[in-house]
Each structure stands twice: as C-alpha cells, then as structure tokens.
Amino acid sequence: xxxxxxKPSRDICQRGTSLTIQCQVDxxxxxxxxxxxxxxxxxxxxxxxxxxSEATYESGFVIDKFPISRPNLTFSTLxxxxxxxxxxxxxxxxxxxxxxxxxxxxxxxxxxxVL
Amino acid sequence: AQSVxxxxxxxxxxxxxxxxxxxxxxxxxxxxxxWYVQYPNQGLQLLLKYLSGSTxxxxxxxxxxxxxxxxxxxxxxxxxxHISDTAEYFCAVSDFAGTYKYIFGTxxxxxxxx
Numbered sequence: 001x002x003x004x005x006x007k008p009s010r011d012i013c014q015r016g017t018s019l020t021i022q023c024q025v026d027x028x029x030x031x032x033x034x035x036x037x038x039x040x041x042x043x044x045x046x047x048x049x050x051x052x053s054e055a056t057y058e059s060g061f062v063i064d065k066f067p068i069s070r071p072n073l074t075f076s077t078l079x080x081x082x083x084x085x086x087x088x089x090x091x092x093x094x095x096x097x098x099x100x101x102x103x104x105x106x107x108x109x110x111x112x113x114v115l
Numbered sequence: 116a117q118s119v120x121x122x123x124x125x126x127x128x129x130x131x132x133x134x135x136x137x138x139x140x141x142x143x144x145x146x147x148x149x150w151y152v153q154y155p156n157q158g159l160q161l162l163l164k165y166l167s168g169s170t171x172x173x174x175x176x177x178x179x180x181x182x183x184x185x186x187x188x189x190x191x192x193x194x195x196x197h198i199s200d201t202a203e204y205f206c207a208v209s210d211f212a213g214t215y216k217y218i219f220g221t222x223x224x225x226x227x228x229x
Binding site for chain 1: 147149151156157158159160161164166205209215216217219220221222
C-alpha cells in the first residue's frame with residue numbers, strides 16, 4: 001500500500017489567483033494521477049503525471065489551467081491557475097499499486113473554495 | 116466508450132439491516148470493476164475489486180459484490196450494516212488494470228440510521 005499526503009487540506013481562494021497543491025507519497029511510484037471531485041459529483045481524471053516527462057491531460061483539461069510538476073518518484077504538484085468559482089472542488093492525488101492489479105491509493109484530498 | 120451508472124444517489128437503511136448498492140456499466144471490451152468507499156473528509160479506499168475468476172468477490176468490512184456479465188452489473192451488498200458504514204460509495208470500471216484509467220460512477224451516499 002501507499003500513504004499519500006496532500007497539502008493544503010483545504011483553502012479558500014480569491015477569483016483570479018492560483019494555488020498549488022502538493023502530493024507526497026511514502027514510496028517511489030511511476031505513475032501519479034490527479035482527480036477532481038466537484039460538489040455532489042464523481043471523480044474525473046485531470047491528468048497522469050510521470051516522472052521525467054510531461055503530464056498527459058484528459059479531454060477538457062489543459063496544461064495552462066492545470067500545470068503539473070513531477071520532479072521525482074515521490075512528489076508531484078498540481079496548480080489550479082486563474083481560479084474561478086467553477087474550480088471549487090476537491091482535488092485528489094492518487095497512485096497505482098505498482099503490482100498492476102488496478103488498485104488506486106488516494107490522498108485525503110484538497111478542498112478548494114473559490115470566492 | 117465506457118460508462119458507469121449508480122442509479123441511487125442516496126440509500127438510507129437502518130442499522131443491522133441488509134443493503135444493496137447498485138452499479139451498472141457499459142463497455143465494448145472486457146472490464147475490471149471496483150468499489151471504493153469515501154468516509155467524510157477522507158480520500159477513497161478500495162473495498163473490493165473484480166479482475167477475473169469467481170464472480171462473487173468479497174472485500175473488507177463484510178462487503179461483497181457479484182459480477183454479472185449478462186446484466187452488466189456489479190452490485191455491492193452487505194448483510195448487516197453498522198453506523199460506521201455511513202459513507203459515499205463509488206463504483207468504477209477500467210478496461211485494463213495496468214493503465215489505471217478509471218471511469219467512476221456518481222456515487223451512492225449510504226446513511227445508516229440508528
């Protein structure tokens with residue numbers, strides 16, 4: 001299993017500002033994933049972050065809005081840029097189990113409220 | 116394209132009663148199926164998964180699910196719920212475990228009443 005720590009756990013932000021979310025894993029992992037969980041909705045994959053390469057974004061998500069860094073095998077950041085109230089969500093970092101059995105491990109999430 | 120449907124957004128049930136949370140999926144390829152639970156203010160935790168083999172899968176906390184290919188369903192069951200089972204439950208599908216590309220359902224909020 002993997003233990004994932006996210007910072008901040010929650011924040012209130014002003015429209016037009018940017019916020020960076022950090023994700024730290026207690027073991028080395030190849031793939032890290034960033035999900036968005038909007039209020040009352042399911043999880044949507046934003047992007048896959050591999051160390052040493054650019055993140056791969058899902059349809060509807062772009063690098064300018066959600067730049068991602070992956071400097072090493074245990075750490076990643078997601079920035080939410082030029083925020084609007086529609087960006088108010090829980091952002092979740094996750095990693096695979098490394099054994100190709102499909103299990104994902106999740107951090108506790110970062111709850112952002114944009115005013 | 117794959118999709119997951121959880122028809123019940125909320126399910127209230129009394130403590131010690133049985134519960135079934137429904138999940139239906141659509142996919143043109145073989146799938147791997149998962150149930151995750153999210154307790155308040157926490158991340159998601161795997162309850163159980165179906166990759167292959169027996170269609171009845173047992174998970175943690177007394178939960179089980181049955182994969183029914185003909186009905187494209189993967190319903191989650193527990194014979195007797197506890198107050199501590201109050202949480203959000205997500206069904207998810209992936210076309211291949213190695214990619215970790217999941218499609219999640221919209222979730223079912225299970226509320227266990229005393």
